[in-house]
Amino acid sequence: MKRKLMMAGMAAFIGTTWLYIPGNENRAFAYEDLDQKRQQIEEKTSKTESSLKKKKSELAKLEKKESKLKKEIEQIDQKVSTATEKVAEKEKEVKKTKQEIKKLKKDIQVINERIEKRKAIFKDRIRSMQKSGGTINYLDVLLGARSFSDFVGRVGAVTTIVEADKDMITEHENDLKLVEQKEAELNNQLSGLETSLKELEALKKDLSKKHKEKEHILGDVTDKKNHAHDELGKLENEQEILANQKAAVKSEEAHRQKEEAEKAKQAAEKNAPAPHSGGSDQVSDTPASSSGFIKPAAGRFSSGFGGRSGGNHFGLDIAAKGTVPVYAAASGTVTNSSYSSSYGNVVFITHNINGQTYQTVYAHLSTRSVSTGQRVEQGQFLGYMGNTGQSHGQHLHFEIHKGLWNGAKSNAVNPAQYIR
Ligand SMILES: [Zn+2]
Numbered sequence: 001m002k003r004k005l006m007m008a009g010m011a012a013f014i015g016t017t018w019l020y021i022p023g024n025e026n027r028a029f030a031y032e033d034l035d036q037k038r039q040q041i042e043e044k045t046s047k048t049e050s051s052l053k054k055k056k057s058e059l060a061k062l063e064k065k066e067s068k069l070k071k072e073i074e075q076i077d078q079k080v081s082t083a084t085e086k087v088a089e090k091e092k093e094v095k096k097t098k099q100e101i102k103k104l105k106k107d108i109q110v111i112n113e114r115i116e117k118r119k120a121i122f123k124d125r126i127r128s129m130q131k132s133g134g135t136i137n138y139l140d141v142l143l144g145a146r147s148f149s150d151f152v153g154r155v156g157a158v159t160t161i162v163e164a165d166k167d168m169i170t171e172h173e174n175d176l177k178l179v180e181q182k183e184a185e186l187n188n189q190l191s192g193l194e195t196s197l198k199e200l201e202a203l204k205k206d207l208s209k210k211h212k213e214k215e216h217i218l219g220d221v222t223d224k225k226n227h228a229h230d231e232l233g234k235l236e237n238e239q240e241i242l243a244n245q246k247a248a249v250k251s252e253e254a255h256r257q258k259e260e261a262e263k264a265k266q267a268a269e270k271n272a273p274a275p276h277s278g279g280s281d282q283v284s285d286t287p288a289s290s291s292g293f294i295k296p297a298a299g300r301f302s303s304g305f306g307g308r309s310g311g312n313h314f315g316l317d318i319a320a321k322g323t324v325p326v327y328a329a330a331s332g333t334v335t336n337s338s339y340s341s342s343y344g345n346v347v348f349i350t351h352n353i354n355g356q357t358y359q360t361v362y363a364h365l366s367t368r369s370v371s372t373g374q375r376v377e378q379g380q381f382l383g384y385m386g387n388t389g390q391s392h393g394q395h396l397h398f399e400i401h402k403g404l405w406n407g408a409k410s411n412a413v414n415p416a417q418y419i420r
Pocket of ligand 1 (some may be wrong): 303315
């Protein structure tokens with residue numbers, strides 16, 4: 001009983017925060033001080049840990065949100081890409097229909113002129129017959145026909161036709177029939193055009209709605225992480241691009257050697273210049289500048305190389321509205337044709353111009369028509385100008401690298417000095 005009490009007393013004694021040793025006040029305070037410090041440190045550690053945890057979870061949330069937004073942008077970019085292709089197709093269709101209509105109108109005009117000429121001949125005939133006292137009233141009757149069916153009805157009413165007029169009357173009949181057919185076809189084409197134009201309008205409306213949606217999402221991303229244009233180099237597929245470069249350089253060098261051998265062979269055989277190589281259906285007609293590069297797309301230079309608020313701008317922006325084709329600035333091998341959330345739909349081309357390796361980059365395309373590893377000729381169609389990736393408004397972000405592209409873009413040169 002006594003022992004139990006003593007144990008309880010000991011526990012109470014030990015349980016106090018500091019040891020009281022009679023006759024030594026200073027030591028007692030030293031213990032108190034240490035204890036407080038330990039507590040403070042423990043508190044601080046747990047605070048730091050919890051704030052670290054909070055920070056980590058905040059970061060994870062941000063990253064999750066960012067990757068979700070990136071996915072949304074990619075999806076919208078894909079939709080925009082499809083819509084742009086549809087608009088381009090519709091525009092081609094409308095153009096073809098308009099040409100068809102133009103041709104039909106011309107055809108109809110030619111036939112009508114023929115009909116009028118014949119009528120004049122008939123009238124002359126009637127006049128001379130009347131003078132000589134004969135009658136050919138049926139010509140009067142037939143000439144009055146306003147349409148092919150009217151004509152057929154009138155022929156039925158005419159009992160006798162002079163043999164010499166028969167051929168001309170048949171021709172007249174055929175022409176009236178032809179005009180009616182062509183006019184029906186014309187009306188058909190016109191109503192088709194109307195439908196196409198309406199569809200085109202709807203497609204364009206849909207496209208601009210998607211652009212607006214994207215602008216909204218992109219605004220969110222920019223607010224959250226303040227992405228600048230110079231972050232374009234930070235690609236998810238940077239490793240892939242770098243790996244493909246070696247193969248492209250090799251392929252370009254092999255192509256150059258083959259071309260040189262061919263030229264030498266032709267020069268030896270014919271002592272004549274090599275014929276121009278062609279092949280693609282959609283080709284730029286921009287003449288090459290002395291640098292060997294052509295302007296890759298129609299449009300105004302909307303942002304130049306170098307300083308720009310938010311970081312260095314390693315390319316040249318070319319902006320234009322509508323369906324704008326983008327062409328290879330020089331012949332070469334497609335190093336990479338892919339999508340990244342920063343560059344959007346992007347094409348990299350490796351060139352070998354007079355032994356110097358260059359690389360060009362075509363970013364924010366709405367569509368891509370070439371694939372990695374493919375050889376392209378200068379002026380070959382690569383895809384349409386777009387607004388994919390981190391882009392505000394339709395434009396082409398064009399880069400030229402003297403040497404190979406790298407994430408730091410240390411080889412980037414001012415494209416304005418290479419194209420006009
Ligand atoms: Zn740019």
